[in-house]
Amino acid sequence: MKLNGNEIRPGNVILHKDSLWVAVKVQSVKPGKGGAFAQVELKDIVSGTKLNERFRAAETVERVQLEQKEYQFLYAQGDDLVFMDMESYEQLELQADFVGDRVAFLQDGMMVEVESYEGKPLGVKLPQFVTLEVKETEPVVKGQTAANSFKPAILENGIKVMVPPFVGEGEKIVVDTTEVTYSKRAD
Structure with missing residues (x-):
């Protein structure tokens, strides 16, 4: 599917210079002199290299559907x-x-x-949330009631996350796989 240079949006995958690139950031620029263009930060899907490219409104690129x-x-x-x-x-x-x-x-x-x-x-x-068991963490300290106090915990897969003080060893928690953070206690 053909796209004009000014129609590229973040997340679009395009075929450019014989490679597949995903648009990470797109900024529309309208200089005082000359035509408008889109300044696009591209990331190569295979190698991960980044590239900044200018696309004029009259240019067309091939959008790829994965x-x-x-x-x-x-x-x-x-x-x-x-x-x-x-x-x-x-x-x-x-x-x-x-x-x-x-x-x-x-x-x-x-x-x-x-x-x-x-x-x-x-x-x-991967799914955004995964349920895992806490294998190792510090015991609860009585009187530690600070609202934002967290303690380190090692999960069954070896990953370390920060958990609230009330979470103990052997408990199952839900972890956000994109941020690698504690989300909530498992039901």
Whole structure:
């Protein structure tokens, strides 16, 4: 789908210089002299490199639609992660790099969204919230009632998060996977 240079929005994926780029920031500029243009910060989907580019309103770029499909995480095998398509039962092996530092949040049977372009996987999107057990934390100190006091806790997957004083060892909490922060106690 063709887009004019001034129609690019943050989150759009475009084909530029024979690579796939996602628009991170877009700023419309109307100089006193000359035509208006969009100053766009692009990030290469595959390598992660960034690029600042100017697109005039008359220029066109190719907008790309990524295919998104749900897969179930099965297991990790060395540096590879194995997922299964729940419709065709085909297995997909991806490098742990696709998930990045959030790989510790993957749990057996977890449903994830795999983004791909022309059949080539580009990334894995985890659920925003995951329930995990607190394995290690400091005991509650009586009289510690400061409103914003938090204490460190180590979760079952080895990740450290800050939790409120009332959370103890063995309790299950909900963690935000994008921010890697405590969200609430699990029900």
